[in-house]
Amino acid sequence: MSYLSNTYLFLILPVVIVVYSLFPKKCRWVCLLVASYLFFYMISGKLLACLLFTTLHCFVYGLLVKKYDDQCSEALLEENVDKKEVKKKYKHKKKVALIISIFIQVGLLFVYKYMPFFLGNVNTIAKWVGLDVELKIHKLIAPIGLSFYTLEALAYMVDVYQGKIEGEKKIHKLALFLAFFPQIMEGPIDRYDGESALFQGNPITYEGLCYGCQRILYGLLKKIVIADRLNSVVKCIFAVGATYTGFTVFFGAVCYTVMLYMEFSGTMDVIVGSAEIFGIKLPENFRQPFFSKNISEFWSRWHITLGAWLKDYIFYPVSLSKGMKGLTVKIRKKLGNQFGPLVAGSVALLCVWLLNGLWHGAGWNYIFFGIYHFALILFGNVLEPVVKKLADRLKIDRTKLPYRILQALKLFILVVIGELFFRAETLSEGFRLFSAIFENFTLKTIWDGSLMNLGLDIHDFTIIGITLVIVFVMSVLKEKGMAIRETVAKKPLPVRWVLYLALILFIVIFGAYGPGYKAIDPIYANY
Secondary structure, three states, rough: OOOHHHHHHHHHHHHHHHHHHHOOOOHHHHHHHHHHHHHHHHHHHHHHHHHHHHHHHHHHHHHHHHHHHOOOHHHHHOOOOHHHHHHHHHHHHHHHHHHHHHHHHHHHHHEEEEEEHHHHHHHHHHHOOOOOOOOOOOOOOOOOOOHHHHHHHHHHHHHHHHHHOOOOOOOOHHHHHHHHOOOOOOOOOOOOOOOOHHHOOOOOOHHHHHHHHHHHHHHHHHHHHHHHHHHHHHHHHHOOOOOOOOOEEEEEEEEHHHHHHHHHHHHHHHHHHHHHHOOOOOOOOOOOHHHHHOOHHHHHHHHHHHHHHHHHHHHHHHHHHHHHHHHHHHHHHHHHHOHHHHHHHHHHHHHHHHHHHHHHOOOHHHHHHHHHHHHHHHHHHHHHHHHHHHHHHOOOOOOOOOHHHHHHHHHHHHHHHHHHHHHHHOOHHHHHHHOOOOOOHHHHHHHHHHHOOOOHHHHHHHHHHHHHHHHHHHHHHHHOOOOHHHHHOOOHHHHHHHHHHHHHHHHHOOOOOOOOOOOOHHHHHHO
């Protein structure tokens, strides 16, 4: 089951649209909630209990914090009380409740996703030191979307603790927020808002239906025509035991990078488009990341909601903590104002990227993936003043097209190397593949027919190339600020339908179907 499967697109989504439209406005949330729980049960079965537990936990936590706030307000009204001590007392109670709640949610995530990895490493260390101990490893099947709705739950708890939002008194609202069926599998990671359109029962309009379907079709184009087709090459080159070298390995890493972007952003298009049909606006997760100037900007445009979550709930709390402030003062005295603040920011950045890597999976290759990007961003920040001075001295205009093209090529290569380790089965396999790039590297591979032995032929590569040009042109227009869908909507009816039918026919005719092709399972649903 995925958002790009026939079951979802031609059965689940249409049925929910029809039933939702038949419900009265004030009861439409019931339709969405029932549909969301049925959908989750279809993809995770009895593991629905985990989602129910998280929902109930968030609800009880919100009520508990509200209770402490009310008790604090009442205590402050009493005569002859130390108001500072009263506030301190109830803030401590809320903090204890928050810490316990975070421990419970993170513990649940740890048990399902990281316990085998942790126990496996404990066994390895025990062998190294000569201990005759071997812990049994039981791998549990995690609920689909566990990592996504856990982060949403944690954000809700922290926001309630900080007073940014009030604890929700209606459990059905929290239940729908955490389980909303178009985003439960792969995000985007949203923040709770009790006034969200999710609960308002907005009618399905012609405009919303058209825009939603447009977005879904564009997502299908990227996923079915490009990503599913490239999957053949990626599986071939990254197969354990494969002995490809040189340009072929680099080509495989490029294909995986393109495939991952097209699959994930294409799925996001389907998700956002599905929600848009119901008048619900979900946060965007991609904003033309390959047009970035550097790796830091790239990650502010790729998986935007995860980056925003890590920034708000990891980076800022760590960098602004008392310990980091004290360390900053000490470093500033010894190394000056330039490097003092950099230390706290670097420690926080390391925490962010370690967690970013681990969030994607329990494996040393994912941890390395995080540290790799931490190092790139850190060195980029440190060297930026030097690069600027050097460019000024050499009179290089960094805004001109040639420099920007070189920037884009450098960025793309750095991203591709990172994704090579991300895709590798293990960290050692990642290093083997990386070193294999430099063995017998020759550009002759491009035209000597070697690439035709990777599961695709010249017709496949031609279709991929044409579709990539379409996506690139669309991305350039979006980068320039053009409202593409609004522009199309202003065209005469015959023109609009010619464009729609052309897109549908292109997907149907050139989609990766039949023998030799296999649809990609939802990649990010496993994270």
